[in-house]
Amino acid sequence: DQQVKQNSPSLSVQEGRISILNCDYTNSMFDYFLWYKKYPAEGPTFLISISSIKDKNEDGRFTVFLNKSAKHLSLHIVPSQPGDSAVYFCAAGGGNFGNEKLTFGTGTRLTIIP
Amino acid sequence: DARVTQTPRHKVTEMGQEVTMRCQPILGHNTVFWYRQTMMQGLELLAYFRNRAPLDDSGMPKDRFSAEMPDATLATLKIQPSEPRDSAVYFCASGPDMRMFSTDTQYFGPGTRLTVL
Numbered sequence: 001d002q003q004v005k006q007n008s009p010s011l012s013v014q015e016g017r018i019s020i021l022n023c024d025y026t027n028s029m030f031d032y033f034l035w036y037k038k039y040p041a042e043g044p045t046f047l048i049s050i051s052s053i054k055d056k057n058e059d060g061r062f063t064v065f066l067n068k069s070a071k072h073l074s075l076h077i078v079p080s081q082p083g084d085s086a087v088y089f090c091a092a093g094g095g096n097f098g099n100e101k102l103t104f105g106t107g108t109r110l111t112i113i114p
Numbered sequence: 115d116a117r118v119t120q121t122p123r124h125k126v127t128e129m130g131q132e133v134t135m136r137c138q139p140i141l142g143h144n145t146v147f148w149y150r151q152t153m154m155q156g157l158e159l160l161a162y163f164r165n166r167a168p169l170d171d172s173g174m175p176k177d178r179f180s181a182e183m184p185d186a187t188l189a190t191l192k193i194q195p196s197e198p199r200d201s202a203v204y205f206c207a208s209g210p211d212m213r214m215f216s217t218d219t220q221y222f223g224p225g226t227r228l229t230v231l
Contacts, residue, residue, distance in 0.1 A: 006156075032220060043118070043222030044157070044205030045206050089157060097162075100145055100209065101170065102220060 023090030118223035139208030
């Protein structure tokens with residue numbers, strides 16, 4: 001039972017354009033959401049997070065949007081750069097374990113075309 | 115620059131052999147996690163420790179997998195006997211106590227790529 005879903009395994013975007021990565025979740029106990037970025041042969045690294053009390057969080061070129069009613073979040077990267085090519089994982093936490101235990105999606109491989 | 119370290123980085127073994135993967139969490143972190151990355155399931159949580167005590171290992175096949183923390187600086191994941199379907203990348207992560215809804219995060223090691231022939 002996949003509680004966090006990333007339905008697009010891959011995405012290609014032209015350099016300089018906007019990249020939009022999507023994530024859906026089913027567990028209404030989730031109240032903290034994160035995006036991790038992973039390069040080949042490395043572990044995932046934290047990118048940006050959002051608490052359920054907000055609907056938007058911005059950090060430089062990265063913005064995460066949360067739509068609680070739709071149980072949907074998205075990551076926007078503007079403008080996209082070649083170094084953004086990586087696998088992006090959406091993750092969610094909350095409930096009995098607080099933000100400690102995270103449930104991850106299957107990842108979306110983003111390729112930025114120069 | 116504090117980092118989670120994992121050894122070995124790569125392991126090739128034959129079916130039926132025992133495999134031990136090691137992790138050194140970031141000093142001061144009291145939660146440790148083991149994940150397995152597969153194409154179909156993404157990052158699956160195998161085991162989760164807080165203050166060296168196992169809290170959740172529901173994602174781990176109990177008959178062949180075991181996870182322990184002999185001390186605060188070492189976490190181990192063992193597979194005995196190993197099978198070809200165990201081939202994957204195994205990640206260790208550590209983090210601070212986030213039960214009070216801290217907005218900190220988990221920090222991942224570089225992973226161990228396991229191939230079981």
